[in-house]
Amino acid sequence: MRIGLDARTIFAPQRRGIGKSLLRLYQTLATVRPDWEIIAYHRQADAEVDLLAQANLRFIEMPGDRFDAWLNWRLPFAAYSDQVDVLHCPANQCPRWLSVPTLVTIHDLIPLDWPEVFPAVQVRRFRRSVRQAVRRASGITCPSHYTRRRLVRDYAAAPQRVFVTEWGCQEPVQAAEPLQVLQKYRVEPPFVLHFGSDEMRKNTQQLIEAWALMRRGLQRRAKLLILGLSAAAQQKFMFTCQHLGVSDSVLLEGFADEAEAGTLLSCAEVLAYPSLSEGFGLPLLEAFASGTAVMSSDCTALSEVAGDAALMVDPQDSAAMSSALGRLLRDVDLRRQLAQRGRERIEHYSWTHCAQTFALAVESVAGRRDLRKAA
Numbered sequence: 001m002r003i004g005l006d007a008r009t010i011f012a013p014q015r016r017g018i019g020k021s022l023l024r025l026y027q028t029l030a031t032v033r034p035d036w037e038i039i040a041y042h043r044q045a046d047a048e049v050d051l052l053a054q055a056n057l058r059f060i061e062m063p064g065d066r067f068d069a070w071l072n073w074r075l076p077f078a079a080y081s082d083q084v085d086v087l088h089c090p091a092n093q094c095p096r097w098l099s100v101p102t103l104v105t106i107h108d109l110i111p112l113d114w115p116e117v118f119p120a121v122q123v124r125r126f127r128r129s130v131r132q133a134v135r136r137a138s139g140i141t142c143p144s145h146y147t148r149r150r151l152v153r154d155y156a157a158a159p160q161r162v163f164v165t166e167w168g169c170q171e172p173v174q175a176a177e178p179l180q181v182l183q184k185y186r187v188e189p190p191f192v193l194h195f196g197s198d199e200m201r202k203n204t205q206q207l208i209e210a211w212a213l214m215r216r217g218l219q220r221r222a223k224l225l226i227l228g229l230s231a232a233a234q235q236k237f238m239f240t241c242q243h244l245g246v247s248d249s250v251l252l253e254g255f256a257d258e259a260e261a262g263t264l265l266s267c268a269e270v271l272a273y274p275s276l277s278e279g280f281g282l283p284l285l286e287a288f289a290s291g292t293a294v295m296s297s298d299c300t301a302l303s304e305v306a307g308d309a310a311l312m313v314d315p316q317d318s319a320a321m322s323s324a325l326g327r328l329l330r331d332v333d334l335r336r337q338l339a340q341r342g343r344e345r346i347e348h349y350s351w352t353h354c355a356q357t358f359a360l361a362v363e364s365v366a367g368r369r370d371l372r373k374a375a
Contacts (some may be wrong), residue, residue: 004084108279168351169285172262198233210321288342
């Protein structure tokens with residue numbers, strides 16, 4: 001089997017969630033299907049990524065790339081020329097020209113659910129790509145049953161062509177000196193950790209409002225540490241904290257590197273993740289792997305990922321969030337119980353299972369092509 005992979009997210013200068021998960025998937029795929037050949041197409045001429053032993057790294061470029069021509073034409077042409085069995089497009093994008101059997105990964109439908117917070121051109125491209133994938137792609141993978149149901153119900157995707165390949169998880173990387181990390185971020189236990197954003201769907205604003213509703217005694221004893229904020233977002237939420245009178249108990253910070261974020265997650269009493277819309281929920285699994293209790297949303301894919309291992313709340317109910325946070329900070333036994341359930345829950349989300357289900361999806365797509373040839 002020869003797979004062509006659009007590997008741009010792996011080779012990105014700052015590899016984010018999709019790129020990190022994709023890299024781990026293909027590294028594990030090498031152990032599940034060791035005889036497969038991977039051609040990883042990318043656009044970083046000087047990139048150095050330890051992908052996997054049997055991968056061929058292929059740099060292709062298109063000067064003056066207008067109208068997504070690299071994705072829509074250059075990539076499919078390269079896949080056709082290299083005679084790949086299946087082309088995998090892993091980042092919510094489907095080429096217009098499908099030169100070979102194509103497997104598209106759609107992680108979520110967030111730009112279509114929240115069009116007001118994305119540039120109009122991005123929403124149009126995303127909508128077009130989803131429609132193309134539903135109508136023309138040989139197969140679609142998605143990381144959750146929630147996203148699969150949405151594709152089938154709302155976009156009339158053929159159920160037999162949509163495969164769920166749940167992401168795996170491993171224990172987050174941690175810094176060698178945890179105390180130094182805590183000192184750097186001016187925090188010590190007990191504290192609640194939140195990966196924040198000025199995106200409305202991440203619900204940072206309402207979490208701060210929920211924090212302000214907690215008893216003052218808890219606010220004096222614990223801190224709310226918010227990571228991942230741009231300078232503009234820090235300024236915006238600083239005014240919110242001042243207005244609500246919680247500036248002394250809410251810490252607003254920028255982006256932390258992987259080791260620092262992992263250390264803070266393992267040291268926190270609670271991960272607060274009350275997002276309004278997610279296609280999966282990897283931070284929940286990372287908290288489970290770290291032995292940290294979780295408060296999260298009872299909607300979208302988050303309830304599916306969490307199962308009974310988190311305290312679930314209505315993310316649009318500030319009072320409910322406040323009550324849940326207070327309960328978790330006060331109740332040591334509840335935190336221990338949730339942490340134990342989280343450790344059990346994480347066993348379901350292995351990279352080996354992810355790679356095996358993905359391999360079956362690839363084989364199904366390639367098999368349909370073989371059947372057409374035989375006919």
